[in-house]
Amino acid sequence: MSERAAAGGRGAGTRQRILDAAERLMAERGIEGVSLNEINSAAGQRSTASLHYHFGGRDGLVRAIMQRHGPWLRDRHEELYAELARGGREAEVRALTEVIVLPLAEYLALGPSPRAAIRIWASALNRPQLAVEEVQHLVDPALTEASRRLIALMEAVMPRELAVERLFLASQSALHLLADRAALEDAPDSRRRPLPLPLMTANLVDMTVAALTAPVGEETARIAAAVFDPAASA
Known part of the structure; x- marks a missing residue:
């Protein structure tokens, strides 16, 4: 597997983990009831950089869940x-x-x-x-x-x-x-x-x-x- 393909696979996995965490926490507490830091931590990420890269922020997460x-x-x-x-x-x-x-x-x-x-x-x-x-x-x-x-x-x-x-x-x-x-x-x-x-x-x-x-x-x-x-x- 090339380095680019491996990076793409890791990126897709990271996106999936963030989306899964956002979906679970937003369902439990409401869209505004959970912070992006909490979503990030639940997804096992050290910073919110990946979250913002893949989704742009809270509204992007909500749209991604709807699209899913x-x-x-x-x-x-x-x-x-x-x-x-x-x-x-x-x-x-x-x-x-x-x-x-x-x-x-x-x-x-x-x-x-x-x-x-x-x-x-x-x-x-x-x-x-x-x-x-x-x-x-x-x-x-x-x-x-x-x-x-x-x-x-x-x-x-x-x-x-x-x-x-x-x-x-x-x-x-x-x-x-x-x-x-x-x-x-x-x-x-x-x-x-x-x-x-x-x-x-x-x-x-x-x-x-x-x-x-x-x-x-x-x-x-x-x-x-x-x-x-x-x-x-x-």
Whole structure:
């Protein structure tokens, strides 16, 4: 093996160790709850030079974690959306909701690293400085299309702005609930006995569908009219 190849192999190994350490610690404490020095030490590095060389800093680590796990979820989103399209179910709220929720729940069952990723994604969505590039690693064409169709169905009975907000809040809530389940799966001393994951997932889909399709109350409609169409409500 040449010196260049050996150096490349060592560099790849160092990058992997840093990424593994960041993934584990950020899942446990949140993206902002762990220092780069702690990540560096957990990866067995003497200085942060390698971390900055490979990732540039905290945001680069978060993007690398998303890139590491994104392909599996993208493929599963595409698979589920293709299935519902073949079955002519593009106008079914539950089928579209399953495209959003099921891949995350299924990924959670694949082991500690996928569970860590889900916890980090939930933490990432709470970051006020969340960059567009980071969001793009969470969204793929099939997920975008399922969301677009859901909003189109919802805006038949509510303002589009309200439909968009409902979908965002419902999706974020589902992600946080799955992140909580991921943490519970990895807790060594938990006394809580959770539902079997398939039952928890089906129930979560039910809850999300209910949130998206709940009737708009009179007070909500009045306030929405004042916010989105003040001239008409005057």
